[in-house]
Amino acid sequence: MYRPVDRCAYNRPAEPMDGFKSGEAMAAKILVIDDDPNVQRLLTYTLKQEGYEVLVASDGAEGYRLWSAEVPALILLDIMLPKVDGYQVATKIRAEEGSAAHVPIIMLTAEREVEQKVRGLRAGADDYLIKPFHPAELLARIKSLLARFAPRDLLVGRPPLGRVLAFYGAKGGVGTTTIAINAAIALHRELGRKVVLVDANLQFGDHRVFLDLGLDRKSIIDVVTAPSIDLDLIKQVLVHHDSGIDLLLAPPSPETAELVTEEHMPQILDHLRSLYDYVIVDIDKRLDEINLKILDQADQFFVVMTADLSCLKNVRLVLETIGHLGVEPGKVHLVLNRSNAFTGISMKNAESALKRTIEFQVINEYRGAISALNSGAPFMYTKADSPLGRSLLDFGRTVDKTSAAMPQPALGTH
Ligand SMILES: Nc1ncnc2c1ncn2[C@@H]1O[C@H](COP(=O)(O)OP(=O)(O)OP(=O)(O)O)[C@@H](O)[C@H]1O
Ligand SMILES: [Mg+2]
Numbered sequence: 001m002y003r004p005v006d007r008c009a010y011n012r013p014a015e016p017m018d019g020f021k022s023g024e025a026m027a028a029k030i031l032v033i034d035d036d037p038n039v040q041r042l043l044t045y046t047l048k049q050e051g052y053e054v055l056v057a058s059d060g061a062e063g064y065r066l067w068s069a070e071v072p073a074l075i076l077l078d079i080m081l082p083k084v085d086g087y088q089v090a091t092k093i094r095a096e097e098g099s100a101a102h103v104p105i106i107m108l109t110a111e112r113e114v115e116q117k118v119r120g121l122r123a124g125a126d127d128y129l130i131k132p133f134h135p136a137e138l139l140a141r142i143k144s145l146l147a148r149f150a151p152r153d154l155l156v157g158r159p160p161l162g163r164v165l166a167f168y169g170a171k172g173g174v175g176t177t178t179i180a181i182n183a184a185i186a187l188h189r190e191l192g193r194k195v196v197l198v199d200a201n202l203q204f205g206d207h208r209v210f211l212d213l214g215l216d217r218k219s220i221i222d223v224v225t226a227p228s229i230d231l232d233l234i235k236q237v238l239v240h241h242d243s244g245i246d247l248l249l250a251p252p253s254p255e256t257a258e259l260v261t262e263e264h265m266p267q268i269l270d271h272l273r274s275l276y277d278y279v280i281v282d283i284d285k286r287l288d289e290i291n292l293k294i295l296d297q298a299d300q301f302f303v304v305m306t307a308d309l310s311c312l313k314n315v316r317l318v319l320e321t322i323g324h325l326g327v328e329p330g331k332v333h334l335v336l337n338r339s340n341a342f343t344g345i346s347m348k349n350a351e352s353a354l355k356r357t358i359e360f361q362v363i364n365e366y367r368g369a370i371s372a373l374n375s376g377a378p379f380m381y382t383k384a385d386s387p388l389g390r391s392l393l394d395f396g397r398t399v400d401k402t403s404a405a406m407p408q409p410a411l412g413t414h
Pocket of ligand 2: 206
């Protein structure tokens with residue numbers, strides 16, 4: 001069972017940069033993957049004594065899952081594990097972690113042979129300890145690796161990236177909300193970003209349904225009806241989801257939607273971008289004043305589409321319209337949802353009809369998408385390992401890579 005946990009890297013305390021002063025590494029999370037209960041006990045005791053938080057997995061699959069769900073600061077990995085061995089675990093982690101991340105891995109083994117050592121290092125281990133080892137040696141190696149790999153930009157106090165990513169459906173029902181919600185969760189849970197999701201589909205917002213939340217939750221209406229909009233107010237209105245992302249919900253009923261005006265959006269988004277790495281905005285398909293204000297604020301604008309004729313027609317119209325409005329072409333991206341569903345129009349045909357590249361694709365998995373919707377538990381939260389989850393994660397990774405590389409936006413300039 002996938003255990004929902006908050007794995008935002010922000011929750012991680014700063015790790016010591018010099019690495020050798022006792023007590024400085026308080027509460028860094030260490031994952032022990034070893035099937036021997038005695039070793040588990042010994043390591044847990046030793047590490048806890050030193051102030052580390054300890055997670056324990058008894059086999060490779062569980063170890064991999066905990067790495068993915070908990071983002072430990074370091075892994076102690078036994079080689080001879082049941083089912084998936086230590087080499088395979090290390091290889092899989094190295095293949096999965098983004099280029100910006102590197103969890104230090106120390107391999108533990110009873111073997112002395114050089115060949116084993118080399119194989120472990122090749123699989124992606126950073127260091128190697130032969131059992132039995134002295135706890136002092138283990139701790140010294142852990143501290144040294146933590147110091148070496150402490151990612152400076154994840155240290156407490158790093159300013160948020162502050163990117164606004166807007167998701168717009170070229171046609172109703174193409175999967176905009178599905179992609180916005182699951183991309184938000186992927187950016188947080190899998191990539192350690194701090195994320196807020198805004199349901200800007202003001203009349204018929206769906207996030208309460210997708211995330212199983214009642215109408216009693218606070219919404220954007222509580223922001224816009226207050227005498228003035230400030231950070232404290234916004235923080236009080238945001239709803240925290242178990243997946244770790246925060247939400248600014250749409251009005252609870254269509255008739256209250258008109259209380260939100262185009263003046264409100266820039267203020268709200270500016271406040272949010274001062275707090276979060278990513279402000280993900282799910283907008284409806286009207287190109288009205290409010291949506292144009294959001295588009296103006298957005299660092300990236302994702303037009304979600306499927307490969308059918310009416311959608312292609314709409315994409316062309318949207319691209320033309322926002323071109324006339326002077327929107328910078330570089331920030332507009334096409335996302336082909338249900339990319340492998342049969343529509344009679346291939347991606348190549350769609351690209352040549354639009355005369356532009358479709359940069360992103362999300363696969364078709366109707367059952368996965370609809371059962372997540374029906375149960376109110378997004379697949380990126382409960383089934384990140386499914387094909388649809390992996391497809392969304394690929395999308396999130398690419399978005400994160402390009403967004404993080406963009407220059408820091410100046411707040412309040414919109
Ligand atoms: N990649 C996918 N594979 C299969 N089904 C999908 C996929 N993405 C979305 N769906 C399904 O498509 C339907 C519409 O999805 P969603 O509500 O996200 O679209 P939307 O564009 O936000 O719609 P609306 O115009 O109502 O806001 C849902 O039933 C959802 O489960
Ligand atoms: Mg929607």
